[in-house]
Amino acid sequence: MNRISWNTLDAAARTQALARPRQSQNEELTAAVARLLAQVRADGDATLRALTRRYDGCELATLAVSDAEFDAAEAQVPVDLKQAIDEAAGRISTFHRKTAPQDIALETAPGVLCERILRPLSRVGFYVPAGTAPLPSTVLMLAVPAGIAGCDDIILCTPPDRDGRCDPVVLYAARRLGVRRVFKLGGAQAIAAMAYGTESVPRCDKLFGPGNAWVTEAKRQVAADPSGVPIDMPAGPSEVLVIADASADPEFVAADLLSQAEHGSDSQVILVSTSERLIEAVALAVDAQLATLPRANLARDALAHSRLIQVDDLESALQIANQYAPEHLILNVEDARRWLPQVRNAGSVFLGPWSPEAIGDYCSGTNHVLPTFGHARAWSGVSVASFVKLITVQELEPRGLRHVGPCAETLARTERLHAHERAVTLRLQRLAEVAP
């Protein structure tokens, strides 16, 4: 792990120290994904089947998961895991219900009723990766808020194994949370199918979920296409920034850093501390814990470009965090809450020694689909708001129009939009005729 003493760096070196590995605009990948999207749009299911044969190594008669397959999956999931899924879903539901936007109505002037009403997206599409580790928790984090929003049609794509079967826990969690239309599709072809529709897979109004480089690039392209569909947020490798002082337990800090590092070799792991001793102890603890970690190889790659940054005070640590804008920010310092007002850019924040990131990943109740790669400067994580449209409404009584009409006439005249002005003037004239 790379140790950095912050106050020895000039501005350029500091920017460099917080730079993420450039997501190389891989022109080959961009072109390959563009071709794949065009192919799926042109040939639909036939292309999906051919790509599934090539990449997942299986031949599918039907793309959709059948009821029998759902039943078989359910039979495979142990009871304690079912209970954990229910327990997590309960808390995620509690938090997301409480933070959901609400209908609001108010009079902005006498006789001018304005409203903000909610409508769910009609059909949403989820991508749930399999591969090195299936992610049933992603099903929780997407299906629970979509259900609260009232989305009645949810499509889920997840890749099959060589035998044409999907991960049983993913299938179980999906049906448990009301998702019954699951397709055995992985990679960019799944994104293409949900964005444009095929014979089997219906076109969705918005796409959600994590994925590999192909999936990420496909989501980027369909979001940029004026006839495509929007996506939850731009993606990048997962990341954590831990701020720890001398009070922190180095074992805890090391475990938190590793729980980010094990996600993949491109994961970003940063520790910022006021204590040189803590930094040294964490480095030792990381080595010790790494020895017994099944995914140690991935974690070791991630740690190779991690950073241990020593700062003079916690104010500097918070500045670094805000500049980096991490997906996950752990404040493992004394009286952690005191520093929360200084947090400006982060996806999700974990306060104090007893709040490991893993709890937020699974079951504190907050969402784990969060902005990475510095996008926390402008983006928020997934919430019920991600699944609804906020529609405004206005209803004017005659007295309301009399009250606010002249203001609109003046502004329309200024903007030289005379038909706008007339739409008001005509009505005011009619009102004057009726009740002068």
Next chain:
Amino acid sequence: MNRISWNTLDAAARTQALARPRQSQNEELTAAVARLLAQVRADGDATLRALTRRYDGCELATLAVSDAEFDAAEAQVPVDLKQAIDEAAGRISTFHRKTAPQDIALETAPGVLCERILRPLSRVGFYVPAGTAPLPSTVLMLAVPAGIAGCDDIILCTPPDRDGRCDPVVLYAARRLGVRRVFKLGGAQAIAAMAYGTESVPRCDKLFGPGNAWVTEAKRQVAADPSGVPIDMPAGPSEVLVIADASADPEFVAADLLSQAEHGSDSQVILVSTSERLIEAVALAVDAQLATLPRANLARDALAHSRLIQVDDLESALQIANQYAPEHLILNVEDARRWLPQVRNAGSVFLGPWSPEAIGDYCSGTNHVLPTFGHARAWSGVSVASFVKLITVQELEPRGLRHVGPCAETLARTERLHAHERAVTLRLQRLAEVAP
């Protein structure tokens, strides 16, 4: 205007009848904008000055509007217009404050405190077009919610005239609403400057505002660039869909249709009615009103691809509206509110005879930056939420971790993320040592 009898059409013809003119992926424009963005990134202000010379026909010493220019602009704005701006700002502020997201905290389990906190975007960039008509109302619709969100650094670009001056009403409205950093920049170069930063123009965290095809394409490209910045929403021509029954005043309907048509030759105007007589009366009223409209040429072009659709009942009319997903939806029918629950896709809704779209454009209090081109199926208009990040926070007490930790351990084990599991297990062990 094109008359259509809905129940004589088959499904394909219906889709065709509601199709928007395809936004031609103009490859020349795409390439030209990409070159321009690259040029601004490479040469900064020098490129901005050269492009302003070429497209706006003026030579600028400084790009930023000076205090003296703000003062001169203020002196030019008549008192009644200042009052109208203040009055509109007041109602817009009332509505946006009331509909702004709020900080929320709750316990999802004993000792598990979860929060959703708000943070404003640090620096936002606004584009305000000039050209055929300057749009001070756009300043209102962006600056008021940004101010409520707490954005403390607002950049605004608006093109200069041949004498190097910006529209005085735009400048007045900007300063009145706390926007002091205005740059004399138009077109795609303004978007490039705010997205990537130059010597004069700082890089912004998110870009807002309408514009011509160049601006729209530049916004699309910077939003699709992983090192670019997000934008308010994808753009298309402005549009209205009016649903009117036999009770509607044809003069009002005609005025509402024309107030959309005058925006530009690519504006979309649709009337859906149960009454053949109303449709005929509206067609006549449109012709009559068109005769005295200053922007009649633009409106006439827009009307050439407008549609007057006759339906059997209002249920069908609502279905058409939901399929089209209009930016503005006017329900000029008896007991209009009764139909609101059936509205699924729209940017903003206007109920009853006394609620012309022009009121929402200026001063009912709702926002007029709304999703066009069918994007209302998945996007919402601008609101305070567009200017904040929603950050989640969790703070666990030891009893909280004891309560929810085992659930996280089970799920982490299932996902084969052992470091995640250990970050919880280590802490639970420590707690057991302290208080077994």
